[in-house]
Amino acid sequence: MPRWSGFSERRNRTLLDMGHALETSAFTLNRVPSKSVQKTPHEMWTGRCPNMSFMKIWGCKAYVKHQMSTKIEPKSEKCTFVGYPKETKGYYFYNENKVFVARTGVFLEKEFLTNSGKGRNIELKEVQQQQDIEPEVEEICQVIEENPTDLETQPLRRSTRECHEPERYGFLVKTHGDVILVDQDEPKTYQEAVASPDSEKWLESMRSEMDSMSDNQVWTLVEPPEGIKPIGCKWVFKKKIGMDGNVQTYKGRLVAKGFRQIHGVDYDETFSPVVMFKSIRILLVVAAFHDYEIWQMDVKTAFLNGKLEEDVYMTQPEGFVTLENAGKVCKLQRSIYGLKQASRSWNLRFNEAIQEFGFNRNEDEPCVYKKFSGSIVSFLILYVDEILIIGNDIPTLQSIKTWLSSYFSMKDSGEAAYILGVKIYRDRSRRDTF
Structure with a gap:
């Protein structure tokens, strides 16, 4: 434990002070010796002396060869070396607001x-x-x-500048020991939510969230296992704004503190694909050209549909702990927002279900699905919990919506008008969508 070892505490402080170079700092510190320990951490873990010949000076410039260059284009570009990738041999380079991996380069150390x-x-x-x-x-x-x-004997010089509470504290502003409620932001904690002017709306949203947890059998209350420290949870509050700029819904979501999870213990794989925005634009152009229907649906509490393969224990949510279950913890049966594997579990669950309905997954774009039956064409686009349904046959599209509603808890938004912060306008007489 770092608090029991001065050496570990100093190493942790060194890493935290290095900011953007944190991973490179850890990579380097694991391969250098110290006065208190004869072997490096890398040698103690792997049993082999680390090879330091490939290491470069962090932050130095380097010329990296272009992967695809023509005869008239430069053969290399000047980048900044920023680290070492974990998954493959090579280096991380930064250039033009992007970070990429290359096997080698000419370093200007x-x-x-x-x-x-x-x-x-x-x-x-x-x-x-x-x-x-x-x-x-x-x-x-x-x-x-x-x-x-x-x-x-020198008197202390004190600032005469007037102090003000920063706006980030939301609607809780202290004035001479009193607390004034100012309705200008979402609450940050459960206590702020129940004390806000919209407390009834926030409480209603929290009760709705707990009903969803119960309906989906997300967890069971058990006695805390010996030697297991459950992860925490917290309420996250958000006002959902519509296209007109007004508040549509008050959302209270229970989120697990996934940063306390341990890799290999209560989570493993975390990667989950997300549809590229250019793919959405391409299919919208296809739909406009062929005059296809474009419908939109949202999945309510999408992550609660994912099934967990690991044993994950969580504390009970604040404000919903009864006296008879005060000492128990939640053993999660399904994924919940905040877990490291939540997005992946939901994506695997949806992919399994939609393929049972006859859709085929696109090999190059794993969040785009297609289904052909004679002259009937149907596309389905998934972006986390938002779904676009595109096709040329209304009864078929209606059957897709009915099936989705029977399989998941869905919200039907009708014709697509607003997705990923972008408004969709459609002039069907001219077959324009923009």
């Missing part, structure tokens, strides 16, 4: 060190100039060095 040295000289020169402009600072420092005890 000497140039990086030379420029770094010049930068330090310039910085020292600027500091010297600043000291020449303000000689009074030098005199004060000399007085302090000669009479260090005078520091105790």
Whole structure:
């Protein structure tokens, strides 16, 4: 445990202080020795001495060869080295707001060190100039060095700037010890929700969420197993805004604190595909050209449909703990929002179900499904819990909606008008969709 080891505590603090270079820092620290331990962490874990020959100076420039370049285009581009990938051999490079992996490159380490040295000289020169402009600072420092005890008699200088509560605290603003409720933001905690002017609406949304948990048999209450520390949970509140800018619904969602999960213990794979926006645009163009129908549906509590393969224990949600079950914990049977494997579990469940209905998954775009029957064409696009249904036969599309509603808890939004923050306007006389 870090709190029992000063060495581990210092290593953790070193990593946290390095910000964006955290993974590279951990990668490097695991391969360097220390005074207290003779072997490196990598050698203690794998039993082999680490190979350091491939390591480069973090942040240095490098020329990386283009994967696809023509005769008139440059053969390489200048990037910044930012780390080492875990899944494959190579390096992470940054260029033009993107990070990519390449096996090798020409690293300008000497140039990086030379420029770094010049930068330090310039910085020292600027500091010297600043000291020449303000000689009074030098005199004060000399007085302090000669009479260090005078520091105790110097009065503390306090700021006269007026302090204000930041807006990020939502609608709880303290004024002279009192609390004033200002309805301008979503509550951040359960206590803020029940104390807000919209407390009844938030409580209703939380009760609806708990009903969904019960209907889907998300968990069972059990005595806490010995040696198992359950993960926590919290309420997340959101006002859903419509196209007109007004509040449509008040949503209270129970979210597990998945950051407390341990890989290999209560979760394994986490990857889940998401449809690319360009694929949605392509199918909208196809639908406009052939005058297909474009319908939209939303899956209510989508993640609750995913089945868990691991044993995951969670504390009971705040505000819904009864006296007779106060000491029990929730053993999750299905995935819940916040779990690391939640999105993957839901995607696997939906993919299994929709293929039973006769849809085929696109090999290049795994969130796009198609179904052909003679001249009848149907497409289905899944983006997490939002679904677009596109086709040329209304009875067939209606049967798809009926089947989805019988299999999952769905919300029928009718003709598609708003998806992923984009409004959809359609002029069917001109066959335009934009």
